[in-house]
Amino acid sequence: MDQSSTVIFTDMDGTLLDHHTYSFAPAQPTLDALAERGIPVIPNTSKTYAEMTQLRDKIGLNGPFIIENGAAAYIPHGFFKQKPAGTIWQDGFWCKSFISSKGYWLKLLDIVKGEFAGEFTHFSVMSNDELVAATGLSEDEARLAAKRQYGEPVMWLGSEQRKDEFIAAVRDRGATPLEGGRFIHISGDCTKGKALSWFMEEYRRQSAISATSIALGDGKNDIAMMEAADIAVRIASPTHEPPQVNKKDNIYTSTLLGPEGWTEMLSQLLSLKD
Secondary structure, eight states: OOOOSEEEEEOTBTTTBOTTTOOOGGGHHHHHHHHHHTOOEEEBOSSOHHHHHHHHHHHTOOSOEEETTTTEEEEETTSSSSOOTTOEEETTEEEEEOSOOTHHHHHHHHHHTTTTTTSEEEGGGSOHHHHHHHHOOOHHHHHHHTOOSSOEEEEEOSOHHHHHHHHHHHHHTTOOOEEOSSOEEEOSSOOHHHHHHHHHHHHHHHHOOOOEEEEEEOSGGGHHHHHHSSEEEEEEOSSSOOOOOOOSSSEEEEEEEHHHHHHHHHHHHHTTTO
16 A cells, blocks of 8 residues: 555544444544545554454454554555564464463463452453443444453452552552553553554555654553654543643644544644645
8 A cells, every 4th residue: 555654543442432332423524534645544442353353344444453452463464565574464464463362361360369359350250241231332242342362351340549459469460451441451561552663663664654653542551552652642531531641742632522532633633624
């Protein structure tokens, strides 16, 4: 494909997708305008591979995507002219994995359950009905959300103080916990920011273009992505304050929520309405 001088990385839940309804309808005109200009929109999400292969078709995105908070990047054949560095061919994509599988982290959670008995649950032990209730997803969507390869989402049931203690406990045992909009994601040393940086290095190498990266997110697990990007956009949320991003300039915050804010900010930054 012809390379663009702008690459957009976007969180999904609460950013491109409405926090409550998961609708992306308000962003559709902007998605269409970006597609017309050949500007890649790359989901950089806590969602699974199984979720994203369906969701990207629904939204109409046919480019690369990053799953499970930066655990792996998937790049369709033909996006780059050459095989991306460090990737393997998997299910029709070049896949770059940044950490190992989730088995280790499930064992870690078993270890800390005694100390935090009854204060949390997690995807692998939740029924599909419980996942539906916790996420607001449909039954089929919840099954896809449970098909995790690299990490494990924890649903915290205790107090805020005990949550801080839980996060410290799993971190002391080698995990890198990330708080999203709904769950604490327990995984290895990967972030959306590291995945973004790897992708942009490969993009610039293969295109010989000094492309600008824009990252949009609403949660704490989006901070690393926004700090790694050239331009950071915080999307306003109905449930929490914008995350604290350590960036001196090129940081913006939407006034509108979710996909409305997504459209608001990209329309301004890229003059899409001109």
